[in-house]
Amino acid sequence: MRELLGTGVSSGVGVGPVRVVSDTVPEPPAEPFVGDPLAETERALAALEAVGRELESRAQTAGGEARDMLAAQALMARDPDLAGEIRIGISAGLTAARAVYESFGFYRELLSGASDYMSARVSDLDDVRDRAVARLMSLAVPGAPESDEPYVLITRDLAPADLALLDPRRVVAFVTEEGGPIGHTAILARAMGIPAIVSCPGALELKDGERVLVDGASGRLTVDPEDGQISRARAAERARAEAVGSATGPGRTKDGHPVPLLANIGGPKDVDRALASGAEGVGLFRSEYLFLDREVPLTEEQQIAAYREVLEAFPRVVVRVLDAGADKPLPFLPPAAVEPNPALGERGLRLLRRHPHVLRGQLRALAKAAEGLPADRLRVMAPMVTDAEEARLFTAACREAGLMQAGIMIEVPAAAIRARDIAEEVDFFSLGTNDLAQYVFAVDRQVTSLTRLQDPWRPALLDLMAFAAEAAVGAGKGCGVCGEAAADPVMACVLAGLGVTSLSMSAPSLPLVRAALAAHTLDECRAAAAAARAARTESQARQAARAALPALETLGL
């Protein structure tokens, strides 16, 4: 029996023989084209048009969320600028397949260098390219296999076009070797209710027909499972579903210690989903998401409208001012120079200090959006703060704009280590575990081959979070967590035990975290936090915390 571990992105248990889909359409050779360039251009554009039509008809069949994604892909295939690039390529002597391949390459680079959200769309673009290239080279179009028997689908990454057509009665689970939790594959898997694991190294080496057990909650894939393991996984899944269904109301421990459960959102479009998951407020409104892919900033009126819509929906909302730079560049907030390491360069508050009028404008819009609402409704925080001096500057700018609740993200290790200095300058902290992990482990968060080093269970990160939480408690200030770590139900209990005062996460993760907290007392959470911090490795920390949280088993966790 072998086990593979990936990131579980859609809970549920699936058992069956694997079907491994080899997805590679080869790169077309760069041989010179001899023939009629006009006819070759026609051939290239006809292939793209056929791909556009195919995706459009899949969009109609698929419906739901998949419809929009497929329709967007159909637009990529029909993009007039792309057609222009292809024409130029063929007239310069490329074959149709090569010209298509190279023209997509240009857009691919643009997307990969953009935000996390946009770079997650690169696989959609690659899929359109591969479909067109496969047609032009008379190769089989990549995609899900036809099968009458239920199976576990294994691929490198699954394009929405194929995913949307999967029949959930045939595909009992799927596992991708690449892809991440915010890619389309993960989003659609949840929407379709198919158990899924992404970013699972070794998955493509499985042999066709091997029987596997896929647990989409834990991210564990077991090869050749025993019957007992299957029934245990299924029982755990039932327990999990029941626990999630019965835990309602505000976040609190079993003995009633409140830990408000909040949502991470990117704008008003995410409000409904957050409300449906029982979010008690917004712990992180990534305001830069409103501005991504815009040449000019939103006007003050547009900003006010977006903030107001969110502020009216929840009793408490933390808006983070623009966190531009690195993986989220905004054209109107450039750094001073081209940077070799953008994650270590001008981003977040550092960029806003370079462009103070943008910060002032945003704070003014926020203050106007909150007019007439209760004073504690809006809290504003700054990203990428390094020390107390920066924190003081930000608080002063907020006060000047009439904003009385000013906080900072703790995501730079120096800020966590000296949190006691910073606590005196602000009204609250919010721990950004995604970046805190990036910086403390010196691992670029966009480098997927090093994800193992970014594990939030590593004791060094636990220590940093503890420093910040202790400093906040000491100063009588709130300390929330808004990084992905808060979405892990076991970690959520540890965080409560460290003294964290609220947890914010993407909406689908809220119910399970609520259930885990409700099943444990604050003392149990504290014991779990102490046990995890006493460990020396991430897996020991995880195990030690689990051992201190007795109800996890009954929750199927």
Ligand SMILES: C=C(OP(=O)(O)O)C(=O)O
């Ligand atoms: C919540 C965080 O912010 P972002 O992921 O937007 O950088 C973080 O860094 O943990």
Ligand SMILES: [Mg+2]
């Ligand atoms: Mg961050």
